[in-house]
Every structure is written in structure tokens, then in C-alpha cells.
Amino acid sequence: MEIKKTSLNKLHQSNNAKFVEFAGYEMPIQYSKGIIEEHKFTRSNSGIFDVSHMGQLFIYGDESLSKELEKIFPLDLKNLKQNCSKYSFLMNEDAGIYDDLIITKIDEGYLIILNAACKDKDFDILFNLLGSKFKMNLDNNRSLIAIQGPKSVEILNSIINGVDQLNFMTGNWFDSDNQKLFVTRSGYTGEDGFEISISNDKAEKFVENLIEKGAQLIGLGARDTLRLEAGLCLYGHELDINKTPVEANLKWAISKSRLSNGGFIGSKKIMNQIQDGASQIRVGIKPEGRLIAREKTKIFNDADKQIGEITSGTFGPSVNGPIAMGYVDKEFSKVDTKILLEVRGKKHPANICALPFYKKNYVKGVN
Amino acid sequence: MSEVKFSKEHEWITLEGDVATIGITKHATEMLGDIVFAELPEKGSNVEKDGTAGVVESTKAASDVYTPVSGEVVDTNQSIVDDPAKINEDPEGGAWFFKLKIKDTSELDTLMNKEEYDKFAKETSS
Numbered sequence: 001m002e003i004k005k006t007s008l009n010k011l012h013q014s015n016n017a018k019f020v021e022f023a024g025y026e027m028p029i030q031y032s033k034g035i036i037e038e039h040k041f042t043r044s045n046s047g048i049f050d051v052s053h054m055g056q057l058f059i060y061g062d063e064s065l066s067k068e069l070e071k072i073f074p075l076d077l078k079n080l081k082q083n084c085s086k087y088s089f090l091m092n093e094d095a096g097i098y099d100d101l102i103i104t105k106i107d108e109g110y111l112i113i114l115n116a117a118c119k120d121k122d123f124d125i126l127f128n129l130l131g132s133k134f135k136m137n138l139d140n141n142r143s144l145i146a147i148q149g150p151k152s153v154e155i156l157n158s159i160i161n162g163v164d165q166l167n168f169m170t171g172n173w174f175d176s177d178n179q180k181l182f183v184t185r186s187g188y189t190g191e192d193g194f195e196i197s198i199s200n201d202k203a204e205k206f207v208e209n210l211i212e213k214g215a216q217l218i219g220l221g222a223r224d225t226l227r228l229e230a231g232l233c234l235y236g237h238e239l240d241i242n243k244t245p246v247e248a249n250l251k252w253a254i255s256k257s258r259l260s261n262g263g264f265i266g267s268k269k270i271m272n273q274i275q276d277g278a279s280q281i282r283v284g285i286k287p288e289g290r291l292i293a294r295e296k297t298k299i300f301n302d303a304d305k306q307i308g309e310i311t312s313g314t315f316g317p318s319v320n321g322p323i324a325m326g327y328v329d330k331e332f333s334k335v336d337t338k339i340l341l342e343v344r345g346k347k348h349p350a351n352i353c354a355l356p357f358y359k360k361n362y363v364k365g366v367n
Numbered sequence: 368m369s370e371v372k373f374s375k376e377h378e379w380i381t382l383e384g385d386v387a388t389i390g391i392t393k394h395a396t397e398m399l400g401d402i403v404f405a406e407l408p409e410k411g412s413n414v415e416k417d418g419t420a421g422v423v424e425s426t427k428a429a430s431d432v433y434t435p436v437s438g439e440v441v442d443t444n445q446s447i448v449d450d451p452a453k454i455n456e457d458p459e460g461g462a463w464f465f466k467l468k469i470k471d472t473s474e475l476d477t478l479m480n481k482e483e484y485d486k487f488a489k490e491t492s493s
Contacts, residue, residue: 029427036403221426221427225426290403291404292404314427315424317426322403
């Protein structure tokens with residue numbers, strides 16, 4: 001299959017991007033300054049991320065749509081205010097996660113942002129569940145640009161006046177350059193920032209404008225170190241079809257009102273796990289010294305029994321040390337528990353630690 | 368000091384008497400990106416030509432470091448373990464990895480000179 005390109009591909013090339021294939025797309029892993037510089041620039045200034053490979057699913061319908069979607073997502077959608085966003089999951093009957101997503105209530109429907117590798121399958125699953133009663137559009141004509149970091153609000157507001165009024169996890173339509181943009185205050189870095197849905201033919205000019213105002217392009221490499229420092233999950237690593245939201249330590253994302261009555265796909269398993277506890281749970285892990293423990297590194301207790309596995313591990317540039325996330329047996333999940341990581345045949349000491357590794361700078365909002 | 372030689376695994380080597388100094392090339396560091404971890408062989412250990420003699424890790428991945436010749440490890444560069452970013456800054460100078468007392472100088476004959484290596488690096492990275 002031919003590799004897909006986003007509307008910003010030429011701009012990435014002219015900015016000396018190193019490309020990798022990601023979910024069938026040619027995406028920039030880094031630019032000439034490298035991952036650590038890009039990471040630090042995002043934390044101190046403003047980074048631009050091309051996330052156009054992600055799915056933008058618009059679903060429109062009458063008031064029955066919220067009711068139908070509540071049979072799928074563990075959210076109180078009927079009481080979700082217009083323009084408010086929620087983090088959620090698409091699950092199977094065993095509460096295994098098909099995808100994690102952000103759903104926003106918009107005029108006459110919802111906008112759901114899906115992971116690139118999952119979006120086509122998600123569409124099929126949702127179409128099978130919802131039937132043809134509702135209009136569903138996985139919109140390939142729109143790009144998705146994230147701008148993240150403390151200077152982002154000032155930079156973006158100088159182009160799209162009014163975005164500074166958005167609260168965290170809310171969005172709205174804005175007019176700019178004779179077109180409608182959907183902007184949400186959200187992100188995946190632990191910093192204040194925005195995601196902008198924009199038509200493909202306007203995306204390049206829009207990003208050039210952001211660069212002129214002082215923001216810089218950031219690749220997927222730094223996106224990964226930033227999200228890991230922020231303790232955020234990456235689908236295919238922390239989350240997959242064999243993990244549930246309770247095991248992933250994400251039960252905060254399940255609306256409380258839905259826990260008493262259930263009625264969503266996977267609710268039985270989730271309610272059982274909340275009552276009895278999950279046998280394994282996602283934790284933060286800090287190796288001692290400088291050792292990096294990558295994905296699939298085995299975790300042991302001091303009696304040489306395997307108690308878990310790393311799902312993501314790297315060097316955290318802002319933490320200035322190695323960081324990781326993984327799953328461990330519940331009895332070893334307490335903060336400050338000593339564990340051992342097997343790297344290249346040797347066992348190295350590490351500690352369970354609280355997430356996030358790096359403190360968030362989100363703008364407080366209504367949620 | 369002898370002419371700098373290069374291996375296909377992107378190590379450089381110089382020889383002074385029977386002691387060789389070995390590091391990774393600038394080209395290797397450019398391919399790896401920001402280096403954040405280095406592991407070196409133990410002083411006094413013996414390493415075999417083309418065998419593993421260390422590890423470097425970038426933010427993205429771990430890579431083995433190979434030795435282009437056999438010998439006994441007589442010194443290692445602790446400063447790159449303490450500050451791995453030095454490897455990106457000065458890979459073919461101050462950020463050498465280890466020194467070997469080599470057994471067989473003829474092992475160097477199979478290695479590339481600068482011109483050959485530059486050509487090899489260009490061909491294999493495109």
C-alpha cells in the first residue's frame with residue numbers, strides 16, 4: 001500500500017524533517033535540531049505538531065444520538081455541555097480498548113478524534129453499532145494541527161482572535177481567513193495548548209503563519225517524550241485490546257453517573273474490576289541512574305519473580321533522567337516500591353513513582 | 368599516531384604503539400540523534416573483533432557498539448557515561464569510548480580509510 005502524506009508534507013521536507021512511517025503515513029520524527037531541543041522548546045515556548053494522520057470523525061443526528069452513544073461510551077453525554085470535550089474509550093464487551101479518543105459535543109452532533117492506526121476500524125465498529133440512522137463522516141479533507149507550550153495562547157490568539165477565552169477541554173468554531181476552524185484547548189504534552197481542525201488547502205499557510213509568529217515545528221519523537229513525561233498513554237503501548245480502562249488506571253475518565261447503572265459496552269467488566277480490583281495496573285517507573293528501560297522490558301520483584309512489563313520507556317529531557325510506564329501486579333503498584341528491570345541480561349534497580357513525571361501547566365477550566 | 372580507520376559498524380580507531388583508541392563516528396551520532404546513555408566494556412576484559420563492546424542509547428532506541436579489533440580493554444572514558452551528550456558534541460575527539468591493547472595489528476587492514484568510509488556512509492544512509 002502506498003504511504004500516505006499529510007497536507008504539511010512539503011513543509012516538513014523544507015524544514016529538514018527526518019521521516020518515519022507511522023500508521024501508514026510518512027510523518028516527521030524530528031527536524032534538524034533534534035528531539036531534546038524540540039522537547040525543551042515546547043516546554044518553554046511553543047511547538048507545532050502535525051497530527052493530521054489522526055481521525056476526525058463527525059457524527060450528526062437528532063437528540064437520540066446522545067442516547068445511542070451512551071450505549072457505547074462510558075460518559076454522561078446527555079449532560080455534556082455544548083463545546084465541552086471528554087477523554088474516553090471505544091471498548092469491546094470485555095472492556096478491552098479498541099481505541100482511546102477525545103469526544104466533543106458540537107452543533108447537532110459530536111466530533112471524535114481517533115488514533116491514526118485505529119481510525120478506519122473504529123469507523124466500522126461505530127457504523128455497525130449506530131447503523132445508518134446518523135450521518136458519519138471520517139473527514140479526510142481536514143488537517144489537524146496541535147500547538148503546545150506556554151507561548152501558544154499568545155501566538156494562536158494573534159491569528160485567531162478569541163481562542164484565549166477557551167477553557168481547558170472545551171472547543172469552538174472560529175472564523176479565520178474566510179474559513180471555519182474548530183479549535184479545542186487540549187493536547188498531549190502536559191502543557192497548555194490547542195488543537196486546530198483546518199481544511200487541507202489552508203493548513204500549510206496557517207502553519208507558516210504560526211512559525212512566523214515564533215512557534216516551531218516539532219516531530220513525533222519529542223511528542224513521545226513530552227507525553228511520557230506527562231504520564232499520558234499511547235495506544236498500542238499502554239493501551240490495547242487486552243487492557244481495560246481500570247487496569248490502565250484511567251477510571252477517572254469514566255463518568256460517575258454511568259458506574260452505578262452501566263449500560264455501555266464493557267460496563268459489566270468495568271464494574272467488576274472497580275469492585276474487586278484489577279490484577280495488574282499501569283504505573284510510573286523511574287530507573288535508578290541513567291539506564292533506559294524500553295518497551296517489553298521485564299519487571300521483577302526482589303524474589304526474582306516476574307511481576308510485570310514496561311510499555312514505554314525513554315529519556316525525559318525535562319526530568320533529565322530515564323522514565324517509563326508499565327504494568328505491574330497490583331501488590332507492587334504502590335509508589336516507592338522497589339522493583340528490578342531486566343535490561344541486556346542484567347537486573348537493574350528502579351522505583352514505582354507517581355504520574356506525571358513532569359507537572360502539568362494546563363489552564364484550569366470548567367471540567 | 369596512525370591514520371584513522373573506520374568500520375562498517377561506524378566505529379573509528381587510531382593506533383599508538385599497540386594501544387588502539389575506539390569511538391563512534393560523527394555520521395553514527397547523526398543517525399542516532401541525541402545520545403542519552405552509554406555503557407562501556409569493563410576494564411581488564413577481553414573483546415573480540417566485531418563483538419559487542421558497549422551500548423549507546425538515543426531518545427529513540429538502543430544500539431550496540433562493536434569493536435573493530437580484538438584485544439584487552441585497558442581504559443574506558445567515564446566522562447561519556449556521566450554526560451552522554453558529549454558523544455554528540457565531539458564524537459571523533461574527546462568522546463572516545465575505550466582503549467584496547469591489541470593482539471593482531473593486521474586486523475586493521477580490513478578496515479576503511481576516511482575516504483572509503485565517507486563514501487560507504489553516504490551510500491548506506493541514502
